[in-house]
Amino acid sequence: MQTKEITNEGLKRGYQLTITADEIAARVDGEVKKIAPQVKMPGFRPGKVPANLVKKMHGEQIHAQAINDTIRESVDGLMQDNELRPAMQPRVELGEGYEEGKDAVLTVELEILPKVEAPTLDNLKLERLTVPVGEDQVDEAIARLAEGQKSYKDAAKTKKAGDGDQLIIDFTGKLDGEEFEGGKAEDAPLVLGSGQFIPGFEEQLTGSKAGDEKTISVTFPDDYPADNLKGKEATFDIVVKAVKVETESKIDDEMAQNFGLDSLDKLKELMRGQLEQETAGLTRTQMKRQLLDTLAAGHDFPVPEGMVNAEFDQIWAQLEQEASSEEDPKAAMKEIEAEKDDYRRIAERRVRLGLLLSEIGQQNNVQVSQQEMSMLIQQAAQQYSPDDREKFVQYVQQEPMAAAQLRAPLYEDKVVDFLFDKAEVTEREVTREELEAAIEAEESEAAKPAKKKAAPKKKAPAKKAAAKKDGEKKAAPKKKAPAKKAEPKKAAEKKPAAKKAPAKKKAPAKKAAAKK
Structure with missing residues (x-):
């Protein structure tokens, strides 16, 4: 094999390798000898098939394997002989017009790792x-925890619901008078002013009392996840089963027990x-x-x-x-x-x-x-x-x-x-x-x-x-869920079809080479 350096600029290196036809032929002959004992052909005893017939039967496959192996070994030898430390996988190209019986001319391009002097650590x-x-700080953290554990109790039957109050509702959504898949729920909790539902939904329930029945009209946003609902006007038949008001969260042993702790x-x-x-x-x-x-x-x-x-x-x-x-x-x-x-x-x-x-x-x-x-x-x-x-x-x-x-x-x-x-x-x-x-x-x-x-x-x-953050990588964040949904987060039946299930993650296809 002949080696010629064609690029030496900074950390970039380039080489031209010439593998002679004789080297390739010798490699092919060696492969033929390896596989000949396993080749079976009518009229010949096992292992006695002539080499020329083995080449005729498997020559193209043997030659391709010989070329690949020779290229790999040649590149490995280049790295070892020149003491090269590649930063990433070298780029190897076989010259155009190569055919069996001719020399193979390879171009190898790569970047090498720089020589790095490790610092002295005595004065760090x-x-x-x-x-x-x-x-x-502990008390503040527990207070925030208590605030997040909101609970509700039934309000008086005459109570008109306002922002912050919780409704327990049944609802059935319809498009052009026909129910759509996922647009129905029973005993669904909804806190008015929380923005759980699409625009216009919660506002039309403000002032409702337990036992009220009403039909409201809403329009799904143009960027709604479900294509069949984007920009569509829909009606929802609603039964208000209860109006609840928020109860004061007490910081005591009972609260701790709700988190599975003794006190x-x-x-x-x-x-x-x-x-x-x-x-x-x-x-x-x-x-x-x-x-x-x-x-x-x-x-x-x-x-x-x-x-x-x-x-x-x-x-x-x-x-x-x-x-x-x-x-x-x-x-x-x-x-x-x-x-x-x-x-x-x-x-x-x-x-x-x-x-x-x-x-x-x-x-x-x-x-x-x-x-x-x-x-x-x-x-x-x-x-x-x-x-x-x-x-x-x-x-x-x-x-x-x-x-x-x-x-x-x-x-x-x-x-x-x-x-x-x-x-x-x-x-x-x-x-x-x-x-x-x-x-x-x-x-x-x-x-x-x-x-x-x-x-x-x-x-x-x-x-x-x-x-x-230099030196600190993090996983790519997941996309945020849509801020506004047509369904409650805890529906007893199917959620509206508008919410898409997260796609399965695939094993990464890209090779990473940013750091060693």
Whole structure:
């Protein structure tokens, strides 16, 4: 095999490999010898079929397999002989016009990983901001919990329902006088003013009393999920079976028992633990951002363009999905488009930090065990339907890049923990508001253009901020359910057909290569 370097620019490399016809022919002959003992042909004893007849019967298949194997081994040899560390899968092309009996000319293009100098960790200093959880915070949390546990009691029969009151109703929906599927329910609870139903529905029930029967007309919104109901005018025959008023929520042992706990003290203990866990998570986020900023400030090496593109594509896909759930998707997308260059710079920073953390981990023998990897795969599989879980597990086991993507966040966290242990850490007590402000300030600092550190960056919308967390990826969020529905959330019978069932998730088809 002849090798010729044709590209050597930055991290980009290109090679031309020539595999001679004699090498390919020898490979074919070797394959023929391997399969000849298994070939059966009338008139010949097993294993005695002449090689020329084996070639005649299976030549095309044998030649294709020989070419594929030779190309794979040639590319592997190229990487080994030149000590190349590809950032992503190399692009390999067989020259046009190749046919059996001729030399095979391959073009191999790739980007290599940069040489990264692991930093010295002797002078690493970090500040840990902690938030003590006081009794007043616990009490506030329990008060919010009590407020969310609203209960209702029957009102006087003469009570006219108003906003905040709960109706228990039976309803039957009709289009052109005919009932439509899913438009009927019995003993359905509806809180007036809650926006559970489509516009005009609840308003026409204001002032109703127990025992009232009425027919109302409503028009389904043009963006309603069910095509057969979009923009259609419908009538609903309604029977008001009861009017209920909200009762005062008492914070006592009985309330705690409703949550399966023995007493209010136990509920407070549980709530305190949750708050402490929550603030500990914020503290870790703040420290990690601080650490990443410190590492980013001290390293500025070139990164593979392909890895940056892959990372940017992931960020952009998340932003597009989030924008689609906004009230005005076009306006949201326009705002995001205006900051496209910033997001690409963030993708580059993420890749650089990922490579740096990977180098630190390798230098210090940070490992993800096989047991940890198996747990990761099983946890990730739970987001798929039972029928697709086994397919997902097989996919990850067969695709090294998919396994690397799944492994990356855990490996990164283990390297971060290692660096926390190595750092000189000082602690300072702050309020939760101060801690959240510190996190936001660090995020904003990381998002500034590299050459404009003095100019404060316009604060990104809350939804977009998620994409700007350097080094921290999150799963793409699910789309929000429609804000307005024609059916109650707890109907005794079928819900209106307008509500679509969520589509099953499929095993990912794309290979991830944003981080190692």
